[in-house]
Amino acid sequence: MTIDRRQALARAGAALAAATAMPAWxxxxxxxxxxxxxxxxxxxxxxxxxxVAAMKRRTDNRSWARQTRLHREKAQHGSGLFLPWHRLELAHLERIIARLTGHTTFALPYWDWQEDRFLPSWVTTPGSPLYERxxxxxxxxxxxxxxxWATSRNVARLASDSFEVFAGLPRSAGAVEAYGHNHIHVLVGGLMGRTETAAADAVFWLHHCNIDRVWATWHNLAKPVYPSDWSKVPLTGYVGANGEDTGTWTPGAIVETRSLGYSYDRLYPFPLFSVASNGPAGATRQEPIGQTAITLKTACEPGQTKMSVTIPEDIAARLRAADDTLLISGVGQATYKRDERLLDRCLNIDILAGERKLALGSSPTFVHVGPMGGMDHSMPGMVHDHTTGEDYGVSFQFGTEILNLLARDAGPVVVTVDAEDLTPTVQRANTEGLSLEVVLTLTETRWV
Incomplete structure (x- = not known):
């Protein structure tokens, strides 16, 4: 392939833009x-x-329709790229609105459904540019x-989730996407209920600002070391304040909000997700003295929707006899075939002990399916774009909260996942389960 001088200059310009954008932003x-x-x-x-009114009148790269198309064709869902991709999308829209309105420090508002229980009146008033019919x-x-909360009590755990559980795996949605994010898209419904059209509703931007705020809070609490491969995945296709291509970005460069020139008036105020253990008087920490880890995995027959794995009897007995010196870490992933049958489903993950159960996860399937364009994310070990993946996964975890369940029933302990049909009147074929895997780690400790 021959590259002429004009192409070379264009590529050099894009590279220069990417190199200089970060300090300026x-x-x-x-x-x-x-x-x-x-x-x-x-x-x-x-x-x-x-x-938004100005963007809806435009037909160029800074139009509202262009932002909707960007999300339809490029957005990352169902993987660890969900958070950085949308962070960049929000930051670019802020730049466009700032340039079009002259409000140079414009910042998108966030809508926190826990604190502000109803949609803001300025997005529900007909005639407003922010209203969506x-x-x-x-x-x-x-x-x-x-x-x-009536739909599901499952949330991301800001103080304790690992990167993989919170943000996601190469082909699996993390807790912040699967639980906090997806349910609101489904509840708002309409355009928000589909990845292809969601960004056309102004509520999308308010909701995603709050999701980004959750990431900022988790980052501040966890001080995580992000995976090297994830940090280097190229993200492209964003439109700048003047309608220009802003070049190539990487997740590792934007884990701090200040790298993109913004902050939040306050971080997430609900630390309900982690309760510290209290040991004997004078004890301050738990010192590991032994560990057992097992991996439970099941593969599915074609057409099978419900999947389950059973915890071995000896491990279940050990859990039932546990005191506060046993640390429990269960991390799992449920994977389904990504096709049209997966739309309008809810993946419900439970742990059962005899006749009783505890919900470990409940996630509507807000996903891309089919050929929709996209990017080449060829970083080894990391997700490729949403068009190449044939599977969709949801991560989940559990810990000592299962002990009360086990203490109340002596029956077998089983982790299950099923794909609930949210539109049963359509009477379509079942979605297809691929695998369910649970890694259970028991760590014996002593208080010191």
């Missing part, structure tokens, strides 16, 4: 604030309304906190 002091804290005449809200029938008046 980091200099901007944007502060993202909660939706309920903004008055109708606040600078950020006025700019958001005016900017195509939502679920009850979305504009729904109590989202009540509806979300």
């Amino acid at each position: 980091a200099q901007t002091g944007r502060v993202r604030k909660g939706a309920s804290t903004l008055s109708p005449n606040s600078d950020d809200l006025v700019a958001f309304r005016d900017g 195509q939502r679920g029938p009850n979305a504009n008046t729904m109590d989202f906190a009540k509806a979300r």
Whole structure:
């Protein structure tokens, strides 16, 4: 293939843009604030309304339709790239709106459904540029906190999740995507209910700002070491403030919000996800003295939807006899075939002891299926783009919370996953399970 001088200059320009963008972006002091804290005449809200209105009138790279198409064709779902891809998408939209409105420090607001239980009035008022007619029938008046908790109690654990469980695996959605993110998309419904159209609703941007805030909180609490392969995956196709291609980005360069020139007025205020253990008087920590790890895995027959693995009797007996010196870590992944049958499902993961059960995960399948364009993510060990994967996975974990369940029933201990059909009246074929894997680690400790 011959590359002419014009092509070479264009590629050099894109590389230069990528190299110089980070320092310039980091200099901007944007502060993202909660939706309920903004008055109708606040600078950020006025700019958001005016900017979206201007984008809806445009037909070029800075149009609203172009942002919807970007998400339809490039967005990453069902993998560890979900968080960085959407972080960059949000940051680029902020730049476009800032340029179009002249509000140079414009910051997107976030909508936290736990704290602000209803959608902001400025996205539910007909005639507003932020209003969207195509939502679920009850979305504009729904109590989202009540509806979300009624649907599932599963959440990301900000203080204890590992990177793989929180953010995701190469072909598996992490807890922040599978639980916190997907349920809200389904509850809002309409355009928000499909990856192809979600970004056309202004609520999408408020919701994803809050998801990004959850990542910022987890990053601040966990101080994680991010996987090397993940950190170097190229992310491309974003549109800058002037409609230009901003070149190639990598996840590792944007794990700090300040690298993109913004912060949050406050991090996530709900530390309900991790409770510290209390040892004997004077003891301050648990010292490991022994460990047992087992891997349980099942493969499925074609057409099988429900999957399960049984914890061996000797391990179950050990769990039932456990005291506070036994640390329990169960990490699992349920994988299904990614095709049209997977749409409008909810993957329900439970642990059963005899007749009793405890929910470990519940995740609507907000995924891309079919050939939709995309990027070449050829980093070894990391996810490729959503068009090449034939499977879709959800990660889950459990710990000492299962002990109460086991103490109340002496029956077999089984981890199960099933794909609930959210549109049963359609009477379509079952989705196809591929595998269920659980790694259970028991660590004997002593308090010191």
